[in-house]
Amino acid sequence: MLRAVLKPGKERKVKNFYPTVFADELAEAPKAAGVARVLAAGGEPLGVGYYDPTARAALRVYRFDDGPLDAPFFRHRIEQAARRRAGLGPYHRLLHAEADGLPGLVVDRFGDLLLVQVRTRGAWALQERWLDPLREVTGAQSALLVPTGHAAKEGLALKRAPLWGAPPEQLVVEEDGLVFAIPLDLAQTKGYYLDQRENRRRFEAGVGPEDRVLDVFAYVGAFALRAARRGAYALAVDQDLAALAVADRTARALGLALDLRQGEALSVLTQLVDEKRRFNRVVLDPPALAKSPRDVPRAKRYLVALLARTFQLIEPDGEVWLSSCSYYLKETDLLEAARRAGADTGTRFAVRAVFHQPPDHPWIAQIPETLYLKTLVLGVQPL
Numbered sequence: 001m002l003r004a005v006l007k008p009g010k011e012r013k014v015k016n017f018y019p020t021v022f023a024d025e026l027a028e029a030p031k032a033a034g035v036a037r038v039l040a041a042g043g044e045p046l047g048v049g050y051y052d053p054t055a056r057a058a059l060r061v062y063r064f065d066d067g068p069l070d071a072p073f074f075r076h077r078i079e080q081a082a083r084r085r086a087g088l089g090p091y092h093r094l095l096h097a098e099a100d101g102l103p104g105l106v107v108d109r110f111g112d113l114l115l116v117q118v119r120t121r122g123a124w125a126l127q128e129r130w131l132d133p134l135r136e137v138t139g140a141q142s143a144l145l146v147p148t149g150h151a152a153k154e155g156l157a158l159k160r161a162p163l164w165g166a167p168p169e170q171l172v173v174e175e176d177g178l179v180f181a182i183p184l185d186l187a188q189t190k191g192y193y194l195d196q197r198e199n200r201r202r203f204e205a206g207v208g209p210e211d212r213v214l215d216v217f218a219y220v221g222a223f224a225l226r227a228a229r230r231g232a233y234a235l236a237v238d239q240d241l242a243a244l245a246v247a248d249r250t251a252r253a254l255g256l257a258l259d260l261r262q263g264e265a266l267s268v269l270t271q272l273v274d275e276k277r278r279f280n281r282v283v284l285d286p287p288a289l290a291k292s293p294r295d296v297p298r299a300k301r302y303l304v305a306l307l308a309r310t311f312q313l314i315e316p317d318g319e320v321w322l323s324s325c326s327y328y329l330k331e332t333d334l335l336e337a338a339r340r341a342g343a344d345t346g347t348r349f350a351v352r353a354v355f356h357q358p359p360d361h362p363w364i365a366q367i368p369e370t371l372y373l374k375t376l377v378l379g380v381q382p383l
Helices: 011-015 071-084 121-125 127-138 149-153 184-190 194-205 222-229 241-254 265-274 293-313 331-345
Strands: 002-006 026-028 034-039 045-051 059-063 091-096 105-110 113-118 142-145 161-164 170-175 178-183 212-216 233-238 259-262 279-284 314-324 349-356 374-380
Touching: 002 045, 011 045, 034 059, 045 121, 071 091, 071 127, 091 170, 091 194, 105 127, 105 170, 113 127, 113 149, 121 127, 127 161, 170 184, 178 184, 178 222, 178 241, 184 241, 194 222, 194 314, 194 349, 212 222, 212 265, 212 293, 222 233, 222 241, 222 279, 233 241, 233 265, 241 259, 265 293, 279 293, 293 314, 293 331, 314 331, 331 349, 331 374
Parallel strands: 002 034, 113 142, 212 233, 212 279, 233 259, 279 314
Antiparallel strands: 002 026, 034 045, 045 059, 091 105, 105 113, 142 161, 170 178, 314 374, 349 374
């Protein structure tokens, strides 16, 4: 086994179960990629990880004791993760990378199909050790490797390919009576946003037949469809026609009335303001707007613009559900954007609730990056 020695003082974060060690935190690094024993500057063993000399995050720690990274190790971790998801039904995130002690490996379960993301060179290099345990523990009939931007950033050129079995042509998801049949070409890039499941339930619980609901960045319309089945008017907005087609098919199959509008979110919101449309519930769930710290100022400006248009559309005492899936955008950033938009439009609002991701997307206190989904419920509250 290779040997990686930390600089003095850098052992504290590893002892506190933080799994990422950067290249400049190593006093002694292996000469090649591979599984490495992690040692403190004084020689104290801290754990075992995978060393990748090409990555800035050069060392990912898998275990915080001594031992192999073999198939029994991965089986144990996967079994642990599966036990934690017991009772969540057949559609959930099974493995959430570092949060489940498996850096670089994300697995979403959709019944007998697994969508697998491999985000690091280390996770890919260890594939032969986790692939069979994953198949055996889950019993899934097929698994599909889904390329991600995370892998591309690490120089890992992966293509969509079955890992075993024959994946179906459609990703079929049932959520509280709504059944979405998503073409696999669409699902491989966007999947289905399992992390918003609890928010969708909360949102639906507050909707009545008199409501007018606007779902922006709607994807396949999961928020809008829940509103429609409560008898509310619902308009779903998305730039992706293929996603809106799924929403339309789902609505028709259930006999629900759903309006659709294709276009870039800010442009559509501006059109709706010009049309003098009014809503009392608006969902803003944009994709990741800040993938690095340098993206944050631009992302906040965009959020201010989105919220300003939204506040022009919202009825007094209406609600805006604002979500961000960007780790680098904090709750304080979302609040600042909302305050700036409120100042621009003369809108006074209360923060009625703050929500985070559900338990199948664990948030580990010692790993700040595992908290990524933030949702603010803003109630427009004029005096």
